[in-house]
Amino acid sequence: MTTSAPEPLLALSGVNTFYGQAQVHFDLSITVARGHIVCLLGGNASGKSTTMKIILGLVKPRSGEVSFDGASLVGLSTPQIVRRGIASVPEARRLFADMSVRENILMGAFVRNDRDAVAQDLDRMLTLFPKLGQRLSQRAGSLSGGEQQMVAMARALMSRPRMIVMDEPTMGLSPLYVDRVLELIRTINQEGVSVFMVEQNASLALEIAHEAYVLQTGKIVLSGPARALKDDPRVRDAYLGGSEAA
Amino acid sequence: MSSWLDYTINGLIVGNVYALVAVGLALIFGVSRLINFAQGSIYLVGAYIGWVAVVQLHTPLPLTIIVVAATAAVVGLIIERFGLRPLQNSVRIAPLLATIGISFVLDQLVMLTFSPNPRALPSQLPDVRFQLGGGTIGPLDLLIAGVGISSALLLFVFLRYSKLGWAVRAASQDRDAAMQMGVDVNRVNQAVFGIAAALGGVSGMLVGMYYNQIDTAMSLQATLKGVVAEVVGGAGNVPGAVIGSLLLGLVESYGVAVFGTSYRNLFAFLLLVVVLVLRPNGLFASARQAPPEPLTGTFIAPSRPVRIPRWVLAVAAAGFAVLPLFPVSFYVLQTLINAWLLGMLALSLTLVAGTMGQVSLGHAALLAIGAYTSALLSLTLNVPVGLAVIGGGLVSAALGTLLISPSFRLRGHYVSIATLAIGEIVSLVILNWESVTRGPIGISGIPPLSLFGYDLISPSSVYWFSLAVMVVLALLQGRLLTSHLGRSFRAIRDDDIAARAYGLSLNRYKSLAFIFGGFAAGVSGGIAAHLYSYINHETFNTQQSILALTVVILGGLGNVVGAIVGSVALVGLPEVFRIAAEYRILIYGIVLLLLVRFRPQGLLGTI
Numbered sequence: 001m002t003t004s005a006p007e008p009l010l011a012l013s014g015v016n017t018f019y020g021q022a023q024v025h026f027d028l029s030i031t032v033a034r035g036h037i038v039c040l041l042g043g044n045a046s047g048k049s050t051t052m053k054i055i056l057g058l059v060k061p062r063s064g065e066v067s068f069d070g071a072s073l074v075g076l077s078t079p080q081i082v083r084r085g086i087a088s089v090p091e092a093r094r095l096f097a098d099m100s101v102r103e104n105i106l107m108g109a110f111v112r113n114d115r116d117a118v119a120q121d122l123d124r125m126l127t128l129f130p131k132l133g134q135r136l137s138q139r140a141g142s143l144s145g146g147e148q149q150m151v152a153m154a155r156a157l158m159s160r161p162r163m164i165v166m167d168e169p170t171m172g173l174s175p176l177y178v179d180r181v182l183e184l185i186r187t188i189n190q191e192g193v194s195v196f197m198v199e200q201n202a203s204l205a206l207e208i209a210h211e212a213y214v215l216q217t218g219k220i221v222l223s224g225p226a227r228a229l230k231d232d233p234r235v236r237d238a239y240l241g242g243s244e245a246a
Numbered sequence: 247m248s249s250w251l252d253y254t255i256n257g258l259i260v261g262n263v264y265a266l267v268a269v270g271l272a273l274i275f276g277v278s279r280l281i282n283f284a285q286g287s288i289y290l291v292g293a294y295i296g297w298v299a300v301v302q303l304h305t306p307l308p309l310t311i312i313v314v315a316a317t318a319a320v321v322g323l324i325i326e327r328f329g330l331r332p333l334q335n336s337v338r339i340a341p342l343l344a345t346i347g348i349s350f351v352l353d354q355l356v357m358l359t360f361s362p363n364p365r366a367l368p369s370q371l372p373d374v375r376f377q378l379g380g381g382t383i384g385p386l387d388l389l390i391a392g393v394g395i396s397s398a399l400l401l402f403v404f405l406r407y408s409k410l411g412w413a414v415r416a417a418s419q420d421r422d423a424a425m426q427m428g429v430d431v432n433r434v435n436q437a438v439f440g441i442a443a444a445l446g447g448v449s450g451m452l453v454g455m456y457y458n459q460i461d462t463a464m465s466l467q468a469t470l471k472g473v474v475a476e477v478v479g480g481a482g483n484v485p486g487a488v489i490g491s492l493l494l495g496l497v498e499s500y501g502v503a504v505f506g507t508s509y510r511n512l513f514a515f516l517l518l519v520v521v522l523v524l525r526p527n528g529l530f531a532s533a534r535q536a537p538p539e540p541l542t543g544t545f546i547a548p549s550r551p552v553r554i555p556r557w558v559l560a561v562a563a564a565g566f567a568v569l570p571l572f573p574v575s576f577y578v579l580q581t582l583i584n585a586w587l588l589g590m591l592a593l594s595l596t597l598v599a600g601t602m603g604q605v606s607l608g609h610a611a612l613l614a615i616g617a618y619t620s621a622l623l624s625l626t627l628n629v630p631v632g633l634a635v636i637g638g639g640l641v642s643a644a645l646g647t648l649l650i651s652p653s654f655r656l657r658g659h660y661v662s663i664a665t666l667a668i669g670e671i672v673s674l675v676i677l678n679w680e681s682v683t684r685g686p687i688g689i690s691g692i693p694p695l696s697l698f699g700y701d702l703i704s705p706s707s708v709y710w711f712s713l714a715v716m717v718v719l720a721l722l723q724g725r726l727l728t729s730h731l732g733r734s735f736r737a738i739r740d741d742d743i744a745a746r747a748y749g750l751s752l753n754r755y756k757s758l759a760f761i762f763g764g765f766a767a768g769v770s771g772g773i774a775a776h777l778y779s780y781i782n783h784e785t786f787n788t789q790q791s792i793l794a795l796t797v798v799i800l801g802g803l804g805n806v807v808g809a810i811v812g813s814v815a816l817v818g819l820p821e822v823f824r825i826a827a828e829y830r831i832l833i834y835g836i837v838l839l840l841l842v843r844f845r846p847q848g849l850l851g852t853i
């Protein structure tokens with residue numbers, strides 16, 4: 001089932017996670033090859049967001065290994081993990097609502113100290129997300145959902161990450177915005193950033209992903225190249241099963 | 247003669263002082279969602295460091311300010327590193343209790359080092375006053391205003407233009423998201439505690455100079471005023487805290503102008519309660535989201551209680567009941583009587599705070615209501631003492647519940663603040679309502695306990711009486727916990743949203759808990775009044791509220807047997823080890839800190 005890529009950029013293996021008594025992950029193993037877009041699909045409460053939190057060190061697994069670029073992330077704090085080159089677009093965006101759009105985007109460069117290059121990158125974000133140009137001094141909390149998604153993505157890119165993890169980047173967006181977000185993810189990826197994304201919207205996510213995993217109540221029930229999964233009837237089955245159980 | 251302009255100037259100056267405290271509280275609340283009850287102790291430390299610098303080291307004023315700010319900052323950093331950081335992953339109530347414990351420890355250390363007697367803190371400034379419109383202003387006023395304004399500017403520049411300042415703002419808006427940007431939240435916490443402590447310390451020093459006097463009672467007052475200002479401005483809102491402080495200063499100053507000095511604090515706490523009830527997120531909350539207070543279920547440590555067989559309890563009760571038949575000293579009986587009285591208060595608090603999840607910090611007010619009612623009933627209306635004590639319990643149940651009811655819609659920290667304020671209001675009303683309570687003179691000549699016409703004067707009869715009352719209350723409460731009502735209480739504590747969805751009326755159940763708790767505490771206060779024969783508005787103070795809370799935590803929140811065991815332990819052990827009175831509060835503070843850190847579920851476990 002594992003991809004035959006050389007050394008993966010990110011690897012989770014045998015991860016078991018608990019919230020108190022309740023087990024959320026059962027022996028979870030996921031790999032993200034360098035330069036790939038990998039998608040984690042699953043119904044509500046299947047443990048997708050928790051997977052993101054494990055990667056970012058916000059939740060600690062009870063057992064198992066998480067490694068990035070060959071080095072273990074276990075025991076590192078979230079800021080340390082971010083400094084290794086992982087940026088994130090959290091579930092529901094999580095902008096700093098009372099800070100301006102500019103400040104939000106610049107917060108993404110918090111781990112960097114090269115001021116001039118950061119300023120250049122800010123300009124680059126404005127070419128990538130032209131709409132944000134007029135909104136730079138606006139409170140981030142007052143933006144529309146789609147605009148907030150753009151800010152969240154720009155913010156993540158500002159750290160010049162090697163990998164971005166995204167939690168349901170298309171959630172709550174109109175079809176027009178969904179297409180733009182997916183297009184942007186592809187652009188980001190073509191510039192060399194690996195992407196790990198969590199999605200509920202399987203058909204759209206499989207359009208742009210290289211590989212995908214299907215999570216059901218904490219267990220990987222399917223995985224493989226996105227192209228193969230797209231035509232797999234079990235993807236639909238897994239979905240229906242997952243959402244009915246929830 | 248003082249003019250309105252003078253009162254305005256005074257209000258703004260005092261407001262500046264409050265702002266220095268409140269801004270620190272707001273920064274800390276923003277980042278950690280924690281009300282730092284130790285803030286006033288840092289203010290106290292600042293005042294005494296200032297005294298050492300001025301009086302003993304003869305430092306010039308600028309150096310004094312720097313020394314005070316630096317020392318206070320170090321104290322703040324120590325509190326953060328050793329008091330609070332180890333509690334990062336524990337239940338929400340833990341850091342709150344820890345700051346209370348820390349404040350007790352710091353206050354007592356200051357008191358033991360410098361003695362409780364007030365000291366003069368000279369301002370080192372010339373004593374002249376300039377005419378300004380119709381009022382006057384002195385160099386010290388200008389200094390305080392200058393320190394206030396320049397601190398606000400420095401803080402603004404720090405938050406707006408420095409990298410660490412950005413991190414502070416980001417972390418206070420969304421801690422997890424800030425961490426995902428690479429912000430090290432521990433460093434942010436350090437920065438915030440350091441800044442808050444430096445400002446608080448300088449504030450204490452300035453106040454000492456303003457009134458030319460410092461004493462250890464300053465600490466709690468400063469915490470209370472800072473909390474009022476901060477909540478009025480909107481918890482966690484830094485500019486709001488400044489405005490809230492100035493507003494508080496003015497309200498107090500005008501209140502004093504109209505009604506007199508003894509009303510100063512009453513206005514502060516009334517303002518707090520009004521804001522909490524009408525605008526719990528502060529006056530400027532429009533643009534901001536309510537600071538998320540957790541469900542109370544995550545606020546209190548869950549655990550499995552220790553089961554004690556009934557026969558063990560029965561044997562223990564019988565053992566204590568026959569104790570006076572043996573030749574024990576008066577001193578032992580006296581100590582145990584105190585334990586039984588504290589036990590009744592603890593029963594009340596463990597029900598309200600543990601079973602119901604409303605962590606009250608003003609529980610001594612219920613004692614005071616019961617004590618005054620019982621004393622006045624027996625003295626002025628000649629009601630037999632036994633009935634008067636019951637009357638005290640009933641009035642305390644009714645009045646206490648009524649007073650607390652505005653806070654029923656609050657959660658978590660806000661309940662604690664509201665109960666603290668309500669407790670203060672009760673003691674201030676007692677102080678000011680002279681026609682009934684005899685004001686600051688207090689009530690003396692309260693008749694001794696009596697039952698059916700027989701005076702209970704011998705220590706053993708008082709002992710039996712208080713033990714019997716406590717046991718009856720404990721049995722009733724034990725029944726209550728296993729009843730349907732008790733289960734409803736816990737359901738509301740663990741998840742009030744779900745409980746409401748099941749159709750439980752929160753107000754009704756919270757009222758029932760406070761009625762029962764108010765009765766137990768009122769009876770305890772009533773008995774105490776007849777034992778002491780003299781009470782005044784300070785007999786039942788915040789220290790007792792906190793002592794009761796420590797007892798309840800020690801025994802295990804919600805745990806009936808635990809409340810009694812905790813009372814015996816905290817009253818008895820200091821006697822057994824012959825610990826001098828002035829060290830006791832220090833010991834209680836340390837016990838609270840150790841419990842929170844190592845055994846938050848208490849000795850017998852929470853129920």
Ligand SMILES: Nc1ncnc2c1ncn2[C@@H]1O[C@H](COP(=O)(O)OP(=O)(O)OP(=O)(O)O)[C@@H](O)[C@H]1O
Nearest residue numbers: 019020024042043044045046047048049050051200
């Ligand atoms: N902090 C927490 N404490 C306790 N349980 C949690 C916590 N966070 C998540 N859970 C539980 O863990 C399970 C998985 O949650 P998770 O957020 O990972 O699901 P998800 O797949 O992202 O769902 P969704 O599609 O709804 O976002 C759920 O049952 C959830 O209730």
Ligand SMILES: [Mg+2]
Nearest residue numbers: 048049050091
């Ligand atoms: Mg999720």
